[in-house]
Amino acid sequence: MKLPALLLALAHLHGVLGLWPLPRSLQTGSSALKLASNFDIHVNIAHAPSDLGSAIARTKSFLKNDKLGRLVVGRGTLDSNVVQRAGSLRTLELSLAPGSPVRSITDEARLPIGTRSEEYALHIPADGFTATLTANSTLGLLRGLTTFEQLWYEASGQVYTMETPVSISDSPAYPFRGFMLDTSRNFFPVSDIQRTLDAMSWVKMSQFHWHVTDSQSFPLEVPGFTELASKGAYASSMVYSPQDVQDIVAYAGARGIDVMIEIDTPGHTAIISAAHPEHIACAEASPWTTFANEPPPGQLRLASPATTNFTADLLASVARMFPSSLMSTGGDELNTECYVQDPETQADLKASGRTLEQALDVFTRTTHAAIRAEGKTPAVWEEMVLEHNVTLGNDTVVMVWISSANAAAVAAKNFRIVHGPSDFFYLDCGAGEWVGDDVANSWCDPFKTWQKSYTFDPQANISASQAHLVLGGEQLLWTEQSGPENLDSIVWPRAASSTEVFWSGPGGNSTTALPRLHDLAFRMRQRGVKAIPLQPLWCALREGQCNINS
Amino acid sequence: MKLPALLLALAHLHGVLGLWPLPRSLQTGSSALKLASNFDIHVNIAHAPSDLGSAIARTKSFLKNDKLGRLVVGRGTLDSNVVQRAGSLRTLELSLAPGSPVRSITDEARLPIGTRSEEYALHIPADGFTATLTANSTLGLLRGLTTFEQLWYEASGQVYTMETPVSISDSPAYPFRGFMLDTSRNFFPVSDIQRTLDAMSWVKMSQFHWHVTDSQSFPLEVPGFTELASKGAYASSMVYSPQDVQDIVAYAGARGIDVMIEIDTPGHTAIISAAHPEHIACAEASPWTTFANEPPPGQLRLASPATTNFTADLLASVARMFPSSLMSTGGDELNTECYVQDPETQADLKASGRTLEQALDVFTRTTHAAIRAEGKTPAVWEEMVLEHNVTLGNDTVVMVWISSANAAAVAAKNFRIVHGPSDFFYLDCGAGEWVGDDVANSWCDPFKTWQKSYTFDPQANISASQAHLVLGGEQLLWTEQSGPENLDSIVWPRAASSTEVFWSGPGGNSTTALPRLHDLAFRMRQRGVKAIPLQPLWCALREGQCNINS
Known part of the structure; x- marks a missing residue:
């Protein structure tokens, strides 16, 4: 034979x-x-x-x-x-x-x-x-x-x-191998999140970063703050109840995945004004382009003691819903003009004798203390470290998103890092611009191919002495143009790319990796996750024959 | 009140x-x-x-x-x-x-x-x-x-x-409002095609252009030529039987859609070699980059009388499966080096005393005569008119794909035109390159947004006296990186863009059109077609508020 x-x-x-x-x-x-x-x-x-x-x-x-x-x-x-x-x-x-x-x-x-x-x-x-x-x-x-x-x-x-x-x-090269989903700009039923957790577990991801709320909608029912979802969710059918949260964290946990919840503050909170207009600055301000990177504008009145306490209590209540030791308080894209033009904030600053930056420091210290009291270690977006001068515990996890180049600056400040750079890991890029009257392409063009993500080096420009600060990274889906309709197809198998970088270590060759990724995509499909084909089936069945250098 | x-x-x-x-x-x-x-x-x-x-x-x-x-x-x-x-x-x-x-x-x-x-x-x-x-x-x-x-x-x-x-x-501005699907590079079950026909009918599309075969697979069971599918389909489960074809054309017809089948010839036919190696030149040639734009290389031996007759008989048999009066014989991307290096073709040319171009003319006249005998008017890709000098009936429909700029040259030759330009209507662009070892972006970057397609002018650079030649146009899905998993999400609602251009006429304003397109996408979803969100729901519920100039 x-x-x-x-x-x-x-x-x-x-x-x-x-x-x-x-x-x-x-x-x-x-x-x-x-x-x-x-x-x-x-x-x-x-x-x-x-x-x-x-x-x-x-x-x-x-x-x-x-x-x-x-x-x-x-x-x-x-x-x-x-x-x-x-x-x-x-x-x-x-x-x-x-x-x-x-x-x-x-x-x-x-x-x-x-x-x-x-x-x-x-x-x-x-x-x-x-x-x-x-x-x-x-x-x-x-x-x-x-x-x-x-x-x-x-x-x-x-x-x-x-x-x-x-x-x-x-054993994994890095402990944090994540995927972030934004459930505020468009809503995803629990079953979509569970299916995503399944797929994550199949590639040994360890961390689901749930960007649950943002300025567009507040789909989380928080004990003691139920008005936020009842007035701020897109619809009563588009709310995650405490039971839904329990189901999701249990489903994740059983699959080896920790759920890091994020309540983005003090920006990205406009929808809170639906229930609590007193806590939100510039919710009605126009044009929105002056006051926010995306509509609707509106940010927590961070200089207000009442708003600070409200936020701390809200975060503490959310913290009690989630068993993880990590919790993100956000902190990206703070718009200062919003506060300059908000009379209440200006009055609060005057009363306290603080600058906006000093008020932000008080706000952050207060809210972080609140979640630490619930056993959480805070995570923040990079601006909190690179653009503002807030007091952060030295165990704080900093998520780099604006550019991969910024990780080095975060490391230089001795904070732990999660890589989520838009130039490598943003799954939404390259599919056009969602703004209604702007026919340009997406701000973070081009599309981030799996091959591009695969070239990511977690230690690039980070000194050997700071290498231990890198916890890992995540691919991210911001959902301006995503919903349940394209969740699987925009994420899989692409998001498996980074998890190989963070589990197996960087430096892999995407040409020789491709057949394995085909294999993974086929298994995903057979298990109910609609991973897309990366090549004609003819190529998938003939390793290397669709290479330019074959 | x-x-x-x-x-x-x-x-x-x-x-x-x-x-x-x-x-x-x-x-x-x-x-x-x-x-x-x-x-x-x-x-x-x-x-x-x-x-x-x-x-x-x-x-x-x-x-x-x-x-x-x-x-x-x-x-x-x-x-x-x-x-x-x-x-x-x-x-x-x-x-x-x-x-x-x-x-x-x-x-x-x-x-x-x-x-x-x-x-x-x-x-x-x-x-x-x-x-x-x-x-x-x-x-x-x-x-x-x-x-x-x-x-x-x-x-x-x-x-x-x-x-x-x-x-x-x-009433429609143009009669040809189409969508093209490639079912060769990756296969789509009949139910996917029928769901696509449903969505097409909801936006008054009139023409399904079915690019059924290509070099990668031959999924069509043709009476008298069943060996092509039995040896050239990806799997026995990935074949369209004559009954499937009847079901598809009946489903389309009842929804006001005519099905134009395409058997791409003489290029894009490598897989025919699985059943008939005698008819295919350079099927084993290497490197493929010399002999084809995509692997696998292999083209019909157009200078061979036997191959020409085989092709004519095949096309006639396919023609009898489809009730439309239109049928495409393809004709794109003919690779001449393949024939230069094919001893059989060189011998055939020598025997007949013809140049390759003359042989192509004979081949095309013969195959077109065969489908005309079955009542079909031929459609061809633009190269048959712009890069080759073949004899075509003056009722031949020419499909422009390489660039929108080429329509003018086709009109100048007095042929009827279907617009399918890659720079406006290719739905696959912008999602990375599928070649196994090429980490570049897609050849036709960037992603063609619906807004871009919406700006298309069917009469651009075409003289008033040739205006009547424009039949309309189509958006196209080449499926190197598509399958049933992302068919809906990559096509809808984007492909509705061109049908408004060709029904309502060009010159529409995408900013004011957007709310109607949201409405359409919502109806599609409720009817089972997974059209993606174009904006956060917050924006979809608030016309104009997510415009930059609001």
Whole structure:
């Protein structure tokens, strides 16, 4: 049987192994192995948490239902002869390293960023003897299960791999591997967010950054502040209730994802004026272009003690809805002209004898103290560090968005960094301008291809002594022109690009990565996430043949 | 009751009437009118065709299920008082002008381009007396029903309009208002095509240009040539059977849409080599960049009499599958180097004593004769006229794609024109490059916004004496990076832009058109087509407030 051996060799040369992100250490062989019809996953852990059981059930379901034919001509049907004679894997055994605390996936995923254990080791022998997955935490086991799912293909009714033995020792390069969704400019039902969390978990993302409110709508029902959503949501059907939030954070936690909520302040808050006009400056100001980067204008009266207390109480109440230790208070795009022209703010400043910057400092210290009292570490957008001089705890996380070049300045101030630069990671760019009478292209043209995101270097221009400050990064979807209609198609598989940078480390080659990304996109589709094709199917089935330098 | 009157006035000033495309003649009043609970549509036509009955049933279903709240703050709930007291419309009466032939919508839609009757007149009185829709054809009645559907909103359980009396006299500026879909680079199930036809009909498109095959795959089962699909489709599940074709053309016809099939020749045919390697030059040639604009290379051996006859027979068989009087034989991007390096072609040229251009002329005359024998008028891409010197019947339709500037040169040669210029109408541009190792942006950057398409002038640089040559135009989706996953979101509502240009005429103002386009996108979503948001909902509910010059 010469042919199968040749095919095997080709398959291996072509590197069709569909892992994403790539493990940090990976050895594969060239032996076929199939899953036994009675394949099962055993857990050698006393009192294993229930969310680990659920994760195992999902893995078994994916192994059964992915039904992914290898992305080669013939979709792997030529493997069948070899697979028929191959060994059968009956068991994957999961265990924790001795002495590891038996915590739920959910609890581990919500530990402070940087202290979660995600490493794991996976070994699949070529002979079909028991495969083993070990980790120091159930979260690590979840990451390993996610890897295990990506090893298998189906042809002629057999679930198999052509690359055993497989030895993987894996851990993330950076702990913060995120995706940000804006649910204020356009609304997304809970089911859309849960589907997104599913896809995030399949690529080992760790952090959902939920930009829940903005100037356009206030879709979050906050205990004690229910008027904000009842008057500020787009519709009563477009509100996240406390139960919805519980469902989302539970869904995320079980999938190894922590939810960092953001209530953007003091800018990006115009819609609060619907319920509390007394707290918002320049809500009716015109033209909006003078008072905000986007309509509607309107910002919290940061110099007002009443507004400051209101904001602190609101943030504290939101903080109590979310189990994460991180919470973003925003802080981007503060418009000073809004305050210059607001008589109340001017009166407040005069009464206190403070400058606007001094008032902003008081406002920020007060609101941060409020969420710290609830156990949160604040995250802020870069302007709070680079354009303003507010007092921030030195554990504050700073999110860089204006330009990747700005990370160095944030690092120089010794703050921890999350990379979300518009020039690499903004998923909305390049699809035209949403302003009603401006026929120009988008402000952050061009479209950020996955290849562009893939070239991101988290340590660019950051000194070795500041390297530890980089927590990771995220791709972001601002939703001026997105809704449930294009959520999947604008995000996937593109947003998988950064998670490989932040898990596997930078420097990957997008040309050789492409076949794995195809593989991921196909699995996503089969699991219900509408990841788009990156190439004609002809190319996806013929690695390298659609390269210019082929 | 001062408030409702004020609201009414505002509503009218703001022009919320959600018609798309805009009728050529439109008068509206400011009286409210609701649909009676027993509203019905009567047909005053003896032996009315069944597809008119189906169209009426769809209209009644949309009136019931669109449930579109007006795109204003409050979604029209404040209209309720006025609507309660308004008259009720019980009947819309449809009739044909005396002497009009009673043809089905389907038959009228398949008449030769330029001879179909699409004009109609619609009158809705303010008092609730019978509304009337008259036309010279059932196709005209369909267009009028489509307009009628767009007049109504729902609030508090009432279906109503605030703008009666309505008087519309309407007819298209151009007969060819099209959309092109490439089903070769990636495959689309029949249901996706039918959903696209639905959306096309809602904006009065008349022509589906089906680029069914290309070099990547051959998904069409052609009687007598079934080996092309069985060996050249991506999978047996990715084939359009003759029954599928019948279903698609019937579905289109009933919706007033003619289907122009394209079998692109002699280039863009590499996949034919899977079944007939003898007919394809340079199928294995390398590097592909020398022999084709996209992989895989491979073109019909146009100098071979056998290949020419094969192609003529194939095209004739395809022609018999489609009732349209138009059929495209393609003709774009012919690569001459492929033939220079093909020994068989060189031998054929030598044997016949022809140059390549002369052989192309013979090939084209032969294949066009074959489809003319089946009653088809050929359509070709612009290169057949501008880059080659082939003999074409003077009724040939030429599709301009490389640049909008090229239309003038085609007109100068006295050919009929369909505008499909990449610089205005290519829906795939601006989303990155699909070539595997080229991280550049797309060749036709930037993204073509709906506003850009909307500025298209069909008569630009065309002399008055050639003006009659312009049949219309189409927006096009080449599917290197599209599949069912993003079909709706990449096409809608953008592709509605050109249909307003070609129905209502050019010169529209995109700023004032935007609210109508929002309205259309909302209706599309409620009818199951995932049209994307063009703005935050905050803006969509507040006409003009997200303009820079507001």
